[in-house]
Amino acid sequence: MPKITYVDLDGAKFECEVANGLSVMEGAIANMVPGILAICGGSCACSTCHAYIDEAWSAQVGAANDIEDATLDLANERRPQSRLTCQIQVTPTLDGLVVHVAKND
Numbered sequence: 001m002p003k004i005t006y007v008d009l010d011g012a013k014f015e016c017e018v019a020n021g022l023s024v025m026e027g028a029i030a031n032m033v034p035g036i037l038a039i040c041g042g043s044c045a046c047s048t049c050h051a052y053i054d055e056a057w058s059a060q061v062g063a064a065n066d067i068e069d070a071t072l073d074l075a076n077e078r079r080p081q082s083r084l085t086c087q088i089q090v091t092p093t094l095d096g097l098v099v100h101v102a103k104n105d
Protein backbone atom coordinates (compact mmCIF):
# COMPACT_ATOMS: atom_id res chain seq x y z
CA MET A 1 0.00 0.00 0.00
CA PRO A 2 1.20 3.53 -0.67
CA LYS A 3 2.62 5.35 2.30
CA ILE A 4 1.36 8.86 2.95
CA THR A 5 2.82 11.22 5.52
CA TYR A 6 0.36 13.67 7.05
CA VAL A 7 1.88 16.59 8.95
CA ASP A 8 -0.48 18.20 11.43
CA LEU A 9 -0.65 21.83 12.53
CA ASP A 10 1.82 21.16 15.35
CA GLY A 11 4.33 19.58 12.97
CA ALA A 12 3.65 16.03 14.15
CA LYS A 13 4.06 13.45 11.38
CA PHE A 14 1.68 10.57 10.81
CA GLU A 15 3.10 7.98 8.42
CA CYS A 16 0.19 5.92 7.20
CA GLU A 17 -0.35 3.13 4.74
CA VAL A 18 -3.42 3.92 2.67
CA ALA A 19 -5.05 1.49 0.28
CA ASN A 20 -5.15 2.30 -3.40
CA GLY A 21 -8.52 3.65 -4.42
CA LEU A 22 -9.22 5.43 -1.17
CA SER A 23 -8.98 9.19 -1.05
CA VAL A 24 -6.21 10.96 0.83
CA MET A 25 -8.98 12.22 3.15
CA GLU A 26 -10.24 8.68 3.84
CA GLY A 27 -6.69 7.67 4.67
CA ALA A 28 -6.47 10.49 7.20
CA ILE A 29 -9.78 9.59 8.83
CA ALA A 30 -8.90 5.89 9.01
CA ASN A 31 -5.65 6.75 10.74
CA MET A 32 -7.16 9.40 13.03
CA VAL A 33 -4.99 12.21 11.70
CA PRO A 34 -5.96 15.37 13.59
CA GLY A 35 -7.31 18.31 11.65
CA ILE A 36 -8.94 16.54 8.72
CA LEU A 37 -12.62 16.89 9.59
CA ALA A 38 -14.32 15.97 6.31
CA ILE A 39 -17.71 17.14 7.49
CA CYS A 40 -19.41 16.56 4.13
CA GLY A 41 -18.07 13.04 3.90
CA GLY A 42 -16.09 13.60 0.75
CA SER A 43 -18.63 15.21 -1.56
CA CYS A 44 -16.49 18.28 -2.23
CA ALA A 45 -18.90 20.60 -0.44
CA CYS A 46 -17.31 21.66 2.86
CA SER A 47 -13.56 22.30 2.45
CA THR A 48 -12.79 20.83 5.91
CA CYS A 49 -10.45 18.25 4.40
CA HIS A 50 -8.17 21.07 3.22
CA ALA A 51 -4.43 20.39 3.16
CA TYR A 52 -1.32 21.72 1.47
CA ILE A 53 0.46 19.37 -0.87
CA ASP A 54 4.19 19.26 -0.22
CA GLU A 55 5.89 21.19 -3.02
CA ALA A 56 7.91 18.15 -4.07
CA TRP A 57 4.61 16.42 -4.90
CA SER A 58 2.71 19.21 -6.64
CA ALA A 59 3.21 17.99 -10.19
CA GLN A 60 2.44 14.38 -9.32
CA VAL A 61 -0.79 15.24 -7.52
CA GLY A 62 -1.91 17.79 -10.09
CA ALA A 63 -4.33 20.68 -9.87
CA ALA A 64 -7.89 20.94 -8.61
CA ASN A 65 -10.72 20.77 -11.12
CA ASP A 66 -13.26 23.60 -11.37
CA ILE A 67 -15.66 22.17 -8.78
CA GLU A 68 -12.91 21.62 -6.23
CA ASP A 69 -11.49 25.03 -7.02
CA ALA A 70 -14.82 26.65 -6.17
CA THR A 71 -15.10 24.75 -2.89
CA LEU A 72 -11.52 25.67 -1.99
CA ASP A 73 -12.67 29.28 -1.92
CA LEU A 74 -14.48 28.34 1.33
CA ALA A 75 -11.25 27.13 2.95
CA ASN A 76 -9.21 29.00 5.54
CA GLU A 77 -5.85 30.32 4.35
CA ARG A 78 -5.98 29.06 0.81
CA ARG A 79 -2.55 28.86 -0.83
CA PRO A 80 -1.17 27.73 -4.20
CA GLN A 81 -0.50 24.29 -2.65
CA SER A 82 -4.07 23.91 -1.40
CA ARG A 83 -6.10 20.84 -2.27
CA LEU A 84 -9.14 19.11 -0.86
CA THR A 85 -7.89 15.72 0.21
CA CYS A 86 -11.22 14.05 -0.52
CA GLN A 87 -10.61 14.77 -4.19
CA ILE A 88 -7.23 13.05 -4.41
CA GLN A 89 -7.40 9.33 -5.07
CA VAL A 90 -4.56 7.23 -3.72
CA THR A 91 -2.64 5.37 -6.44
CA PRO A 92 0.74 3.61 -6.46
CA THR A 93 2.30 6.74 -7.96
CA LEU A 94 1.52 8.62 -4.75
CA ASP A 95 3.66 6.33 -2.59
CA GLY A 96 5.64 8.70 -0.35
CA LEU A 97 3.24 11.62 -0.65
CA VAL A 98 3.51 14.31 2.02
CA VAL A 99 0.56 16.55 2.87
CA HIS A 100 0.37 19.30 5.45
CA VAL A 101 -2.98 19.59 7.18
CA ALA A 102 -4.51 23.06 6.99
CA LYS A 103 -6.43 24.85 9.73
CA ASN A 104 -9.91 23.40 9.28
CA ASP A 105 -12.87 24.40 11.41
Ligand code: FES
Pocket residue numbers: 025037038039040041042043044045046047048049050071084085086087
Ligand atom coordinates in the same frame (compact mmCIF):
# COMPACT_ATOMS: atom_id res chain seq x y z
S1 FES B 1 -14.68 16.22 2.83
FE1 FES B 1 -15.89 17.96 2.42
S2 FES B 1 -14.83 18.90 0.78
FE2 FES B 1 -13.61 17.18 1.24
